[in-house]
Amino acid sequence: MRALSIAATGMNAQQTNLEVIANNIANINTTGYKRARAEFTDLLYQSERALGAPARGGQNNVPEGAYVGLGVRTAAVRHLHQQGSLAQTTNKLDVAINGRGWFQITGPDGQTLYTRDGAFNKNDQGQIVTLDGYEVQPAMTVPQDATDITINESGEVYATVAGQVAPQLIGQLSMASFVNDAGLEPQGGNLYKQTESSGDPVTGVPGDAGFGKIHQGYLENSNVDAVKEITQLIAAQRAYEMNSKVIQTVDAMYGTVANNMR
Template identity: 25%
Template sequence: MSFRISVSGMNAASSDLDITAHNIANVNTSGFKSSRAEFSDVFAVSAYGLSQTQIGAGVRLEAVAQQFSQGNIDFTGRALDMAISGQGFFTLSDNGNTVYSRAGNFGTSRDGYVVNPAGQRLQVYPPNVAGGFDTGRMGDLRIPNGDAPPSATTKVTIQTNLPADAAPPTVTPFDPNDPTTYNQTTSMTIYDSLGAAHTQSQYYVKTATANQWQLYTYVDGTAVGAAQTLQYSTSGALTSPSPGSITLPAYTPTNGSAPLNITIDLGLSTQYGNAFSIQTQTQDGYATGRITGIDISSEGVVSARYTNGVAKPLGQVALTNFANPQGLQSLGNNAWAETFSSGQPLHGQAGSADFGMVQGGGLEASNVDLTEQLVNMITAQRNFQANAQMIQTQDQIAQTVINIR
C-alpha cells in the first residue's frame, strides 16, 4: 500500500508540473487564463464506513481550476484588436456552435467577416432602424467592402448675423449676377440622391421696411422658388417666418436624380450691430464614400468610417457572462464552451451590469505570473523528489524484511 501512496504522490506532482509547464508555455498567449492544480486526499472506505485508525491511500488530482483574473491590456493600434476590461467573454460562432473567448485578436476573412485566428466569427447585436441595436438577436460582424450609398440633402441650417444698419441696394431689381443688387451672399455644397454635388446660394437683400430682409435661394444658378421675407424684432431676433423654417419648392437636377426637397432652418439667425457674419452653415446630405477605417467605442459599438465623413454603425459587440466561469469547458484555441456547471449564458452589452468595457486597439495579455509559476515548478519538483525518496525508503525496508532469517 505504501508504494501505491508514494506513486500517487509522484503522479500528483507530475500533474502539477504539467499544469505549470502549460501555464509557462502560454505566458505570451493573448487572452490566456492560467490554471491551478487542486488536489484531494484518498481514503479507502469499507461498507461500514471509515475506521478511526484508517490510514489514507494517497492523493489524487481533484480539479484543474482556471483562474479568470484580469490580464494586462496591451495597446496594439490595430483597428480590430479588442480587449475586455472587466467581466465577460466575446461571443463567437464556430460553424454554428457558440463558443466564448477572452482573446480579441480579430481580423477579417476573405468574405469580410470578423474572425479570430481559428476562423470563429465574432457575434454582434445588429443595428435597428431606430438608431439603436437589436439586443434580442445576434449575428456575424461583417466589414463592408463596397462604397457607402449617398444621401440627398433634406435640411440646411444657417445661422447668420445680418447688419442692423444695412441700407437697401440702390440698384433694382435683384440680379444674382450684379453684386450691387444685394447686400450679402453665402453658398454651400448640397447633394442629390445620386451623390452629385450642387451649389446652393443664398442672397440677402435689405428692404425699405425696418428690420426686414428678402432671401433669394439659387441652386446651380437657378432660382428655387420666390423670395422669402425675413422679419426681425427690435431686439434682433427672427420673428418671421416662425419658427424660422422655410420649405423650398422641389428642385429637379438635370442628371436624372430624384427631386431635391430642402428645408432651410434660419431659427438662430439674428440682426445685430453693423457686421455680417456666419456662425453655422450645415446640411445633412453626403456623397458616395469609401471606407477608410473602423472605430470601436468603449461600449463595443463597431462603426465603419467613410471618406464622406459618415460613420456607419455595423453592430455592437455581444458579451456573455456566466454564474460560474470556472465551470466552462476549455476547447483550445483560447475558446470555452458552456457546461452544466458554468450555468446558463448571460448575454449583454459592454458597460451594463456584470459586463466590462471594450477597449478597441488593445489586447488582453495572458494572466500568467511567470515568477509565481517558477516558484510553483520548484515546489512540485521537490514534491516529486520526496515521493520518489519515500519509494526508495520503502524498498529498503522491504529488503530488510526479506533478508531476515
C-alpha cells in the same frame, strides 16, 4: 507495505501538477489565456482502530482512533479567470475586455463558443472573424471602401466610408457572462464551451451592469505570473523527489525483510 502505493499516488499527483504548470508557462504570451491550478484531495482512510471504540475494560471510549490515509488524487484543474493586463497594439480590430464577459464566436460546427481573445481580423468577404477564421457574433461586415474602423467602449462598431462625413454603424458587439466561469470547458484555440457546471450564458452590451468595457487597439495579456509559476515548479519538483525517496526507503525495507527470512 501501503507506503509504496501511497507514495506512487503522490508521484502521479505531482506529475499532473507539473504538467499544469508547464502549460501555464508555455502560454505565458497567449492572448487572453487564464492560468490553471491543479487541486488535490486525499483518498480513503483505512481504520486500524475506530473512534469511540470501548477502552480496555469497557469503562470508557478511546479519545482517538487510528486511521491511515491511502494517498492523494487530482480533484480538479481549475482555470483562474482573473483579469490580465492590457497591452496596446494600435490595431483597429484588436479589442480587449476590461472587466467581466466573453466574446461570442461561431465555432466550426455552428455552436457558440466563448473567448477573451479579441485579436480579430477581416476575412475575404469583410466579415469580422477570429485569427482562426471563426465568425464573431453578432455577425457584421466591414464595407470594402471603409477607410477606418472605430469601436467604442459600448461595443458599437463604426466604419468610416470614403465620400461620407459621418461614420456608419455596422454592428454592435455583445458579450456573455456566466455564474461559474471556472465551469467552462477549454477547447483550445483560446476558446471555451458552455457546460452544465458553467450555467447558461447571460448576454448583454459592454458597459452594462455585470459586463466589462471594450478597449479598441488593446489586447488582454495572459494572467500567468512567471515568478509564481517558477516557484510552484520548484515546489512540485521537491514534492516529487520526496515521494520518490519514500519508494526507495520502502524498497530498502523490503530488502531487509527478505534478507532476514533467508
